[in-house]
Amino acid sequence: MAKALDQIVEDFRTRPLDGAPYAYVTLDALQVKCREGGRTVNVCVVHAVGVNQEGFRESLGLDVVTAEDGAAWLAYVRGLVARGLAGVKLVSSDAHPGLVDAIAATLPGASWQRCRTHFMRNLLTRVPKSAQSFVATMVRTIFAQPDAATVHEQHARIVAQLQARFPEAAALLDEAAADLLAFTAFPKEHWRQVWSNNSLERLNKEIRRRTDVVGIFPDRAAIIRLVGAVLAEQHDEWAVARRYMSAESIAKTLTDPPLDEPEEVIAIAAAA
Numbered sequence: 001m002a003k004a005l006d007q008i009v010e011d012f013r014t015r016p017l018d019g020a021p022y023a024y025v026t027l028d029a030l031q032v033k034c035r036e037g038g039r040t041v042n043v044c045v046v047h048a049v050g051v052n053q054e055g056f057r058e059s060l061g062l063d064v065v066t067a068e069d070g071a072a073w074l075a076y077v078r079g080l081v082a083r084g085l086a087g088v089k090l091v092s093s094d095a096h097p098g099l100v101d102a103i104a105a106t107l108p109g110a111s112w113q114r115c116r117t118h119f120m121r122n123l124l125t126r127v128p129k130s131a132q133s134f135v136a137t138m139v140r141t142i143f144a145q146p147d148a149a150t151v152h153e154q155h156a157r158i159v160a161q162l163q164a165r166f167p168e169a170a171a172l173l174d175e176a177a178a179d180l181l182a183f184t185a186f187p188k189e190h191w192r193q194v195w196s197n198n199s200l201e202r203l204n205k206e207i208r209r210r211t212d213v214v215g216i217f218p219d220r221a222a223i224i225r226l227v228g229a230v231l232a233e234q235h236d237e238w239a240v241a242r243r244y245m246s247a248e249s250i251a252k253t254l255t256d257p258p259l260d261e262p263e264e265v266i267a268i269a270a271a272a
Contacts, residue, residue: 009228021087022050070098148184
């Protein structure tokens with residue numbers, strides 16, 4: 001039974017991507033335990049989800065790596081490109097060291113969106129605990145604006161307001177502007193889906209639920225077997241579910257620059 005499942009998972013995770021455009025890609029990783037060399041070690045499952053030109057999500061595959069470093073991400077994303085990943089306009093992920101460089105090296109022309117959820121956690125470590133709720137509320141107002149121009153204006157306003165009391169937080173928010181606000185260069189109807197990794201929350205919870213039952217895997221092949229089966233099942237569900245994004249809005253994204261893009265935001269993106 002395991003051999004039959006292994007072949008299904010292997011076919012799924014190595015299938016050609018046919019060069020069709022995937023406007024948006026989200027990269028993420030989860031840590032699991034397995035036995036290697038007589039020891040129990042932590043390894044990382046890296047995986048990717050893309051939105052195809054029809055507006056449906058697809059699981060693009062997975063791999064198990066020793067550590068979530070630049071070399072591992074570079075090899076993984078190169079593998080996706082070799083299988084036909086193309087047309088990527090925006091990649092969403094956290095700011096793990098090496099990951100951003102891997103994206104730039106393998107997906108030229110793609111923008112990087114720094115996950116706002118992960119960024120908020122990093123930002124709040126730079127303010128006292130008593131002020132964290134206040135600062136978080138202020139920063140969220142940046143993402144509540146009605147259009148791209150006012151998002152950028154509100155970001156600058158919040159940086160200025162934080163400068164006096166929390167200069168370290170203000171500096172980080174200012175430094176991250178281009179990556180944190182990359183989503184504004186794309187159609188507004190996509191903003192909530194691309195400005196963070198939260199779109200993978202349900203999928204990651206399901207993976208974690210399955211891996212927690214096992215606890216410690218006997219080897220890496222067992223990890224790929226289980227997680228690959230979960231991803232393949234989710235991939236099939238997405239194929240027959242409601243579109244994640246409309247085909248019309250995806251078509252706007254695939255133009256260069258995206259349609260309906262305000263001129264001032266195009267200028268900001270070009271300067272960045």
